[in-house]
Every structure is written in structure tokens, then in C-alpha cells.
Amino acid sequence: MxxxxxxxxxxxxxxxxxxxxxxxxxxxxxxxxxxxxxxxxxxxxxxxxxxxxxxxxxxFVDAHTHIGAHEDGEGPAGADASEVSEPDMSAVRAIDAVNIEDRAFRDALAGGVTTVVVKPGSGNPIGGTSVAMKTWGGRTVDEQVVKQPAGVKSALGENPKSAWGERGRLPRTRLGVALVIRRALIAAGEYAARQAEARDKGEFFARDLGKEALAAALAGDLAWDQHVHRHDDIATALRIADEFGLRLVLNHGTEAHRLAAELAERDVPVIFGPVLSTRGKVETREASVGNLVTLARAGVRTAICTDHPVVPIDALVLQAAVARRAGLTWDEAIAAISSAAASIAGLGERVxxxxxxxxxxxxxxxxxxxxxxxxxxxxxxxxxxxxxxxxxxxxxxxxxxxx
Structure with a gap:
């Protein structure tokens, strides 16, 4: 650009x-x-x-969206956020799904949003890597990239547990979802060790794109973006992060306030929201903008997201206004969609x-x-x-x- x-x-x-x-x-x-x-x-x-x-x-910065990859109202032609052919899709990249002509990018400008993180959906235990990009200016998505890849998307809870219904390949329980994640991370660690050994010996080593992405997360080079709502799933996320040394970022965090003190102590940030969505599924029955305020008061680093198209991208600032009314200070509300959001997304040096x-x-x-x-x-x-x-x-x- x-x-x-x-x-x-x-x-x-x-x-x-x-x-x-x-x-x-x-x-x-x-x-x-x-x-x-x-x-x-x-x-x-x-x-x-x-x-x-x-x-x-x-x-403004929206740290969790599916803009351009899941186009609201476009039907199957615009539903590219989740590749559901395997439980572990760590090899896929959100950048390959982004249509920069999605009308929502114009809406983003009208809402003052200039940077977005586009993430794979939450239908897999491991969904792939995300991309951070400008909301306008290039002839291809590559010309708008701020950071690629920007993190690894993973999901716990009801979405990966039930995404395929009768398709039969995904686990049907929370413990099965966690097992998929652990097995993939163990395999990635072993892959990285073998790759390093082969490199030292000057030997050929066959690449595995998925294991490469997970190895980057294991090395701390990529954030581990964990889709999670319920407090028990958050505890599982912390457990897995401890086991593998992951740089954990909670996404959504509906019940994160229940573990606010621990999250603050461990400096685990929360990309909260969307604030304006309904309590439309079993995991979000306790959804409240007050939970975000509780996190902030406990010292947890927080950002606000739209999860576009769940909430339209231009309503990011409206959500910040709602959070301000609920108890965030003016500075906290603005930071949650600007400097804090950028920092949590690993973009703080640029935007x-x-x-x-x-x-x-x-x-x-x-x-x-x-x-x-x-x-x-x-x-x-x-x-x-x-x-x-x-x-x-x-x-x-x-x-x-x-x-």
C-alpha cells in the first residue's frame, strides 16, 4: 500500500x-x-x-474478527472462516480466505477501524493461523498485511465439540477436544526437535505446515488464541498453556471474571466479547458487559472485539461506549479498542x-x-x-x- x-x-x-x-x-x-x-x-x-x-x-483495532472470510448474508459463497475436514487444521491460514472486497471493510472505515485480526472459526479444536491487516488500501490482502501469521486459533467448549453433528470425525466431548489439542502439540514439539537435528546434520527433512505453525506457538513466537466461554474451559486452557508453555490469549472469555485474580496474576489477557451479542447459546447464559468491568478492575489486560459478523464491525466503538456506561473509565474504553487491543494482538509497535x-x-x-x-x-x-x-x-x- x-x-x-x-x-x-x-x-x-x-x-x-x-x-x-x-x-x-x-x-x-x-x-x-x-x-x-x-x-x-x-x-x-x-x-x-x-x-x-x-x-x-x-x-481502532478489532483483535478478533472473521471479516472478509465470513461474509454476512453471502451464504456458502462467503463462508470460508472454518475448514472442518479435520479436527486439527493448524496448517490452514486465514489469509487465504480473505476477500478484500467484502463490503464490511467499508463499514470498518465508517466505524474508525483501521486494523483487524482475521481468525479462523471455532469449529475445530485447532482452527489454523490468523492474519492482522489494514482495513483498506491494497489490491490484494497481501498489500494490507500488518502481521502474518498473527497467532494460532484454538477452541474449547461446545463449538468444537458439536460442530459436525453426525460427521463423526471430531470428538464429542470436552475431554476429547482437549486430547486433540494435546496430541497435536506433542507431535509438533517432536517435529521441531527432529527438524532441528536434521538441520544441524545438513539432512533433508520433509515439511509439515501444521506442525510448523504449532511449533511457532510452542516457541512463543505466536500467540495461542483460545476460543473459550465457560470458566471450566478457561481452567482447561490455563492447564494446557502450562503444560506446553503457550502464550495464551483468551478470546470471548464470557466467564473469565470468575478467574479474574488468577488471570491478572499470570498476565493472561482477554479479548472480550462481543459485548452486544445475545445469550444465544448455553455457554453465554452468564454473558454481561459487567464481566468485562470486573476483569478490568482485577487488573486483567482486556480488549473489546466484534467477532464480526456476529456484531457488525462498525459497532466496535458502540461496544466501547456500552462498556463505558457499565463502568469502564473513558480511557479504558478507548484503550480496549486501540492501544490495549493492539498490544494484546502483538501489534503494539505499529498500530x-x-x-x-x-x-x-x-x-x-x-x-x-x-x-x-x-x-x-x-x-x-x-x-x-x-x-x-x-x-x-x-x-x-x-x-x-x-x-
């Missing part, structure tokens, strides 16, 4: 890390934030966005905050984004303007234009 330079001058700059600058300046050079301060002077020739009376924030050295992903809001009366007016990704609100339909950059 092409990069640009631009300066946002005179707005209320909210960095996403707790710092607020009234009448601040954000300078982006070569797609990267160069400075954030209260100096209105910018280098000659740099285009200026006059942001007086507006709020200037980092692009989620207006700080020097990070990507120039900047969103201009008409007012406080947690105020339902506020709207996104402009979105820049890597400094390049990709979205502007209008009196009629918003203007979205043409990804196919010559650049």
Missing part, C-alpha cells in the same frame, strides 16, 4: 495511551507518525488537515496509538467517539486518505487507481 505525508492540526488529539492534547498536531511522514505535540507549525509542502473543533484519534514511530493510521471524528452523536469524518491509513464522509455516500479511496 502506498504511504503519504500529512499533518492534522488544531484538533483534540487523543493518543490512545491516556494522553490528550488540546489543539494538537499529528505529523505523518512516509506513512509513519513523526511527532505528536502542540506545535502547529509543519514542514513546508506537507498537506494539512485543519482539525479545529474535531477529535483526532488512532485508527493502536498516536505515537512517534507507529503507522500513520489517523481518524478524525466530529466529536467524542463514545458519544453516539459523533461520526467519523476522515480516515487516513499510513498517511493516505482512504475515507471521507460526505453529505451523501462517503468517499472511499479507489484501491484500483494508479498509485
Amino acid at each position: 502506498s504511504m503519504a505525508e500529512v499533518a492534522f492540526v488544531g484538533g483534540r488529539v487523543v493518543t490512545g495511551t491516556g494522553r490528550v492534547i488540546d489543539r494538537g498536531t499529528v505529523l505523518v511522514r512516509e506513512g509513519v507518525i513523526e511527532r505528536v505535540d502542540d506545535d502547529p507549525l509543519v514542514p513546508e509542502g506537507v498537506p494539512v488537515v485543519e482539525a479545529g473543533g474535531r477529535w483526532v484519534l488512532p485508527g 493502536g496509538a498516536l505515537e512517534p514511530g507507529r503507522d500513520g493510521d489517523v481518524v478524525v471524528w466530529s466529536g467524542d467517539p463514545l458519544d453516539l452523536g459523533s461520526a467519523v469524518e476522515r480516515v487516513h491509513i499510513l498517511g493516505r486518505e482512504v475515507y471521507r464522509a460526505g453529505n451523501g455516500a462517503p468517499v472511499v479511496a479507489d484501491r484500483w487507481a494508479e498509485r
Whole structure:
């Protein structure tokens, strides 16, 4: 994706890390934030966005979505988030399923979301690897990648237990699901050891894509993203993480508040949500945005996700507003969809905050984004303007234009 330079001058700059600058300046050079301060002077020739009376924030980060891979309303043609031919699908990659022309990417811009993590679904004990990407700007998904792979998706509970019904290949119980995961991790560890030995001897060694992904998780290079709702499944996730030294990140965490003290002590983060979904299955009977507040008060690092298309991607900020009403501080609510979300997803060096050295992903809001009366007016990704609100339909950059 092409990069640009631009300066946002005179707005209320909210960095996403707790710092607020009234009448601040954000300078982006070569797609990267160069400075954030209260100096209105910018280098000659740099285009200026006059942001007086507006709020200037980092692009939001949704750390758990299926955007582009599971297109709402598209039926079988858009249902590519879960490959259910085997219980262990660690070899598959979400990046291979993403359609960047999914209309939801335009919706993401309208909601101020500039970075998403696209994950395989939860129909397998091990679902594959995820990809972190920008929500606009490339002619292929590869041009929008922030991190690939971004983690390994695994699932515990009812989804992997019952996903196939009568198909017969998956385990039918929680203990069977856990067994699939353990066996796969043991095999991956043995594979990594044999591969290292062969490399040292200069011998040929046949690759196994699934074991390679799991070996990266065992080495701590990839997060272990665990789909989990119930407290007993969370305990199993902790148990497996301890056994194999996994860098565990809980996804959903409906009942994580029951183990809040332990999660805080162990620094196991929770990508919570979606906040606005119904209690539509047995595992979510205790769902409440108050559970998120409990986690935050206990010191657990938390982010808020939409799980798009479960909740539409542009409602990410609405969920943060609901969490604010339930008891999160304003800073906590904003961080949960910006800097904290980026950090938990392993993207904190690039996105989620207006700080020097990070990507120039900047969103201009008409007012406080947690105020339902506020709207996104402009979105820049890597400094390049990709979205502007209008009196009629918003203007979205043409990804196919010559650049």
C-alpha cells in the first residue's frame, strides 16, 4: 500500500495511551507518525488537515474478527472462516480466505477501524493461523498485511465439540477436544526437535505446515488464541498453556471474571466479547458487559472485539461506549479498542496509538467517539486518505487507481 505525508492540526488529539492534547498536531511522514505535540507549525509542502473543533484519534483495532472470510448474508459463497475436514487444521491460514472486497471493510472505515485480526472459526479444536491487516488500501490482502501469521486459533467448549453433528470425525466431548489439542502439540514439539537435528546434520527433512505453525506457538513466537466461554474451559486452557508453555490469549472469555485474580496474576489477557451479542447459546447464559468491568478492575489486560459478523464491525466503538456506561473509565474504553487491543494482538509497535514511530493510521471524528452523536469524518491509513464522509455516500479511496 502506498504511504503519504500529512499533518492534522488544531484538533483534540487523543493518543490512545491516556494522553490528550488540546489543539494538537499529528505529523505523518512516509506513512509513519513523526511527532505528536502542540506545535502547529509543519514542514513546508506537507498537506494539512485543519482539525479545529474535531477529535483526532488512532485508527481502532478489532483483535478478533472473521471479516472478509465470513461474509454476512453471502451464504456458502462467503463462508470460508472454518475448514472442518479435520479436527486439527493448524496448517490452514486465514489469509487465504480473505476477500478484500467484502463490503464490511467499508463499514470498518465508517466505524474508525483501521486494523483487524482475521481468525479462523471455532469449529475445530485447532482452527489454523490468523492474519492482522489494514482495513483498506491494497489490491490484494497481501498489500494490507500488518502481521502474518498473527497467532494460532484454538477452541474449547461446545463449538468444537458439536460442530459436525453426525460427521463423526471430531470428538464429542470436552475431554476429547482437549486430547486433540494435546496430541497435536506433542507431535509438533517432536517435529521441531527432529527438524532441528536434521538441520544441524545438513539432512533433508520433509515439511509439515501444521506442525510448523504449532511449533511457532510452542516457541512463543505466536500467540495461542483460545476460543473459550465457560470458566471450566478457561481452567482447561490455563492447564494446557502450562503444560506446553503457550502464550495464551483468551478470546470471548464470557466467564473469565470468575478467574479474574488468577488471570491478572499470570498476565493472561482477554479479548472480550462481543459485548452486544445475545445469550444465544448455553455457554453465554452468564454473558454481561459487567464481566468485562470486573476483569478490568482485577487488573486483567482486556480488549473489546466484534467477532464480526456476529456484531457488525462498525459497532466496535458502540461496544466501547456500552462498556463505558457499565463502568469502564473513558480511557479504558478507548484503550480496549486501540492501544490495549493492539498490544494484546502483538501489534503494539505499529498500530493502536498516536505515537512517534507507529503507522500513520489517523481518524478524525466530529466529536467524542463514545458519544453516539459523533461520526467519523476522515480516515487516513499510513498517511493516505482512504475515507471521507460526505453529505451523501462517503468517499472511499479507489484501491484500483494508479498509485
